[in-house]
Amino acid sequence: MVTSGQQHPVIRTPDQRIRVFVSSTLRELAEERDAVRSAIERLRLAPVMFELGARPHPPRDLYRSYLAQSDVFVGIYGDSYGWVAPDENVSGLEDEYNLAPRGMPKLIYVKDTDTRDDRLKDLISRIQADDTAAYLHFHSAQDLEDQVAGDLAMLLAERFDESKAPVTSEPDSRPNLVGRVPVPYTTTIGREDDIDAVRTLLSRGSDRVVSLIGPGGIGKSRLAIESALACADLFPDGVYFALLEGVLEPGLLLPTIAYYLGIRDNGETALEERIALALEDRHVLIVLDNFEQIVDAAPVLVRLYTVAPTATFLVTSRIVLRIRGERVYEVPPLTTPAADRPASLDRTTRTAAVSLFVDRARAIDPHFDVTPANANDLADICRRLEGLPLAIELAAAKVRILSPAGIASRLEQSLPLLTAAVRDLPERHRTMRATIDWSVSLLPDAQRALLEDLGVFATRFTLEAVEALGAGRSWDGEALDALASLVDASLVQQAELGGRRVFSLLAIVREYAVGRLKERGDADEVRRAHADHYRALVARIAPDLGGPGQAEAVARLGLELPNLRAAVRHLVYTDRLDDAGDFAWSLLIYWWISGFFAEVRVWMLELLEKQHERPITPHTRAIAWFFALWGEMWQRPSEQVVAGLGECVRLFTESGDEDAAAMALAARATARVQFSPLDADKAESELQQAVVTLRERGNTWAEAITEVSLGRISWVRGAADDARAHFDRATAVAEAGSDLFTTSVAGNLRARLNFQLGRIEEAEREFVHTLLVSVGLHYEEGVAYGLEGVCAVAAAHGEAWRAAALAVAAGEIRRRIGIFDVEAFTVHTPYLEILRGRDPQSVAAGEAAGAELTVAEAVQLALSEEEFQAVADRLQAW
Known part of the structure; x- marks a missing residue:
């Protein structure tokens, strides 16, 4: 393999999937390219094939950016050196090799042949002398696929060994992946003084909100990105980047900030309170890009920095926010030559x-x-x-x-x-x-029409979605070539996300496109096509949310989230209110698992306001009220909330949807208990009735969740045996349906109850199992519960240092994602306090260590080596 003897970097990428850049001529080696793609995907890696950019004049910055984001370079060489464009000295094939960073591992595969171009021979000779490249021969495409798979596996094994560096005392304060500052694809020019000025403002600590103000296209977002990257050292607890481009309703500001902070909103606590908890005593910078669309929500920032005084906000906006604590920085244009002076040759x-x-x-x-x-x-x-x-x-x-x-x-x-x-x-x-x-x-008609239609998408979109939008449009059948031309014209940007090629428009270009759509009178038609595509996508994915494909379905919907939001908005805007209700209801499990109830509530309240203009069905009214009342049920329970959910039960029943009626009944029972503990008997009866209906209807996900609610009520009432029976049934139903989420929730509660009842070994097995399940689902709340469970067992065994470290690590997760716990279900703290009295030094040392642990390190401390290896790959993305 590579024999340079240098220290190789640990492989890291924005989405934590190893990216393999594949370089070759296209037509000559088409079969071999397919073979290499198969080999890469067999190892669950991400192939970077550059198919769209492989045109006569590929934009050099584009494949340079692909190389910059890749981890391994694979070159496939046959007979041809490749085409040399006019005014170029080398082919794209050699240019890609030249641009590959020296420290990047390079696997070069040369096909056995007697007719190789002379210039390719020269390139191969140069590669043979390169100590960062491994040089190998192959005979056929199948032979190549096997070689590449084996070599990549060996390379990754080497890198894994190198990554086992000693644990340092430096905490991993990286923010949630989705909130990381994006890496610019092109060079930033002429902003050095502005970056210094913004850093000065942020370093003073006296300005709670720094607003970068200027017209569209002046570079506010780029300046915010570069400033955030330049100021990372000022904010030891993390820098987060929240894109507000697709957020049009002021009521969605808090849910959007929560999303980028990694806070799951299950409705049980006010979102503002969760965010305050997550930001408490943390020196973080939160970048809010494109704020002008929701400037009426600016006072929310004052409330946030009041409850989180160590958090700072960097905002980009076309207009001043005009709030207390705001420091305005007017973003200037780039300097231009003085009047009548030519551009300098120097x-x-x-x-x-x-x-x-x-x-x-x-x-x-x-x-x-x-x-x-x-x-x-x-x-x-x-x-x-x-x-x-x-x-x-x-x-x-x-x-x-x-x-x-x-x-x-x-x-x-x-x-x-x-x-x-x-x-x-x-x-x-x-x-x-x-x-x-x-x-x-200057664009041909088809490309111009495509650009205008693309304005309907939110932030990012795929080629598949564009092609679906094209049915009956003037550019139908030309999507690939037209999109490529728009990329060349700098009107469309492209990137990799989650192993997929995605495209996007800058905010001002999207605004222009939407304006042109409206002028043409086509806006509603394109909105309908967009909504229909995502309705069809959801119809394919949603059935997996309650079963074996749950983790994959949640991840896929997460990638599509901006357009799911846009689809609901399009449906409401175009008065397809019943379709909007059905769309939201079909994603109920996703909203629950991922914590987006506050967002859905905003759309459903808007839907209810429009029912006076356009009638909706009783079923849609029930859906809208269910989502509207969900947060009220937990945060502000009242007789009105109980009655409102009762009305949902009636409307669902009259609509013939027994499934939904049973879920609404279970929600009403929960609201009843929240409002008055004296109603526990009635609530328990309603939950049991809901379970029977859901079981008969085959809705295993809702059945298991409702059994969990029954178990919680029984536990609080002191009926431990009944509680365990309900948790047993919930876990059995969830595991039978491969429902990871409910398996984690029910399993953790059952393990806590077993621990409380003195069944320590049984509890430990389940804590470990649910911890593994939660990691697989990327469910951080479940990970925190699992770590606390193992902490309780360690404390019971007298392991003071380990128990204390796990408790603090779990607490850090809780605080970061803003989750609370019901005191009645907390089992680890009493034992830890006993150890604190017996061995205060070990507990103190463990707590200090726990505060420095990353999520992966905390999980590793909780598990055996064999157990940890089963989820080590998953944890790379945390």
């Missing part, structure tokens, strides 16, 4: 705007630079575009088809006319809108 004296244009143009033409012939035109372009970074990038993308003189000429002709049509906008807003208009005007 890089050291070149303005930022010109440098940005040259950098982006070189992604298309590597030899592009400022010359005496184009210096005046480049200066004119940058001045005309007022130093707006996005406008300059859009203009630079036209180097593919126009010279700088051609770009300058067309801008001179187009911009005054276009800006005159949008005089109601501030000046730089007009310039940005006009630049997009101009850029789009």
